[in-house]
Structure formats: C-alpha cells, structure tokens
Amino acid sequence: MNAPMRCFIDFWVKGVEVDQFSEILEALKRLGFSGAAIEVEEGLKQDFEELRSRASELGLAIYRKLVLKPRGRGDLLRSLRENRGKFEVITVLCENLEVALVAARDSRVDTLIIPPKPRFRFDKGVAALIRNKVELPFSYFLDNKLAFLETALDIVEILGRKIELIVSSGASGVLGLRGPRELASLLQVLGVDLERALDSVSKIPEKLLKENLLKLSKRYVSRGVIKLD
C-alpha cells in the first residue's frame, strides 16, 4: 500500500500587501504547498477571512501568524497574553538569552527563531530546557549564508535530536518563495535524513497547526479536555 501523500506547509510567509496576495497564493500552489502561515500586516488583518476564502478556492489553507521580537521577559509575556487567542501561530525571534529561555518553555509559543550569529551561546543546558520547535527561515540563509549555516549547524547538532525543526521560506514576495523539496534540502545538507527533512515542511507544521486550531475552537476547554457536540 502506498504511503499517504504529504501536505506541505510554508510556515512563514512575511506580511504581504493585498495586491501581491493573489500572486503569492498562486505561486505557493504551483510550488506544491497546500497551506501557509502568513504574518499578517496591519492593513490585512480585517480582510483576512476574505483572503482565506480566496485561498481555499485555490485549494490552499492559510493561517495567521504573529512573529514577536520582544526585548525581554516581561515584554514577551505581555505580548503572549494579548495575542495568543488571535493567531493560529506565534513565533518568537530570540535576540537575547533571557527571551530564548522564556520562549523555549512557554506553551503559548509555537516556534522559536534563533537568528544567525546570536549574541548568546546555546548549549546542552539550553537544549535541555527547550520544549518548543525551532524554525529555520530560508530567507535568513539567503541574506547571509555563512552566518546562517554556522548557527544552523549548531542547532542541528545540539538541538536536532531532541526537538523538532521546521524550515520555512520567510519570503515577502513571489521570488523569495522556495519549493518544499528545496526547503527540505537545507536540512539534508546539514546532515538530517530525507524523511525527517521532509517532515520539517509537512508533518511537523501540520500537527502543530491542527493542535492550535483545536485550542482556538469553541470546543476546547483545557489541555486534554474538549466539549463533545
């Protein structure tokens, strides 16, 4: 029996303008994605449901994503409190160790982004604390290949066995988008096997989104408890 087909998801498409949106959706479909998490710009927030229906006509599922860049612990916790219920995906860009340690353990955070050449060291001690997934945006790789590869190698080596990795495009236009196999090839080159590399653009984000959609639904009561209709 054949294995079920993978549903590929681009976990970060940066805030796009309304007129660019159709082009991006068509490109995502052409590249073989069936879903995308989109960082919503202020202007698009109200129209998102309309955009969602436009995407579903193309056979794409889109989700709202928020990328937080907190300065410290208090800032992060406040932003999480205010926004968790409004977005399907919340990602934290960890620019210092304090933020990284809080974001790594908070269950309201979905993924962490460790920028290339972070100003903090992450070792086995940090790895032991991390519960959330780590995201590697391809756009960071395109910006500075050497710095990104150094950090990504550390992430795969130190954290790769314990936690799950997600590769996203981080694109803000059609030309920044990359196909799922191209995104997965980044992890393959860093030493991850093909199945796990493909999971990072399919099964792992898909599972995460399914869990978050359940949490945002009216049926959800608390962890492990849902209302039955």
Add this chain to the structure above:
Amino acid sequence: MTRRKERYVAIASDPQASPSKLANVIISAYKDLFGVLGLASARLKLVKTYPDMGVAIFKCALEHLPRLLLAVSTVTELNGEPAALRIIIVSGTIRKVKEEIRGALDLLHRRLNSRRISRL
C-alpha cells in the same frame, strides 16, 4: 564495480532566461556553496536545453542531489535582475524529464493557439 546512480533535474527560471545563462549561474552557485571539490564529486553536467522555454536539464550524482537543490535555491539574481530558479522535475531517467517538459510545451502551444483563434 557498481554503476553510479544519477538524477536528471529540469530547472527553469522565474522570470524566463536563456538556459546557458541559467547553467552558468547554477554552476557558480554550487561552487560558491560547496567548492571545486564538491562540484567535481557531484558530476554535474548540463544535458539538454530548451531555449524557447528557458529550461535546462542537468545530470548529477544521486547522493549530491540535495546539494544541487540547495545551490539552485540560493540563486536570487539573473542578469542583475531579481529572479528565482524553480525545479520542474527530478527523475532517474531523462525520458521521463523530457516527457514532462514536452507536456508543458504542448500546453503552452495550445494556449498560444487558442489566443490566436480568439483574436481571429
């Protein structure tokens, strides 16, 4: 001695560019990322080009396929203009790759013809 396994990869650019330009850019991107030794061990070769579609077919060693895909993805510029390279198909036989491209070419011609007819 066992035969080396290879893969054929059809690549096009967005926006369209000449396949020879495409080939140069891909080879230099590969060399930039993995060095001359990496390029030599990948046994990367340009097999066929379709100038009217801007498609180039490359052959590479199977174990180096992820490297080729990554190198192709790193291209962000062609002729000084922003661009992206797209993988059309990866296959173990060139026949399959040619079939896929021929299918795409037929579709393109049919669209062009229908436009001409509608103009008449």
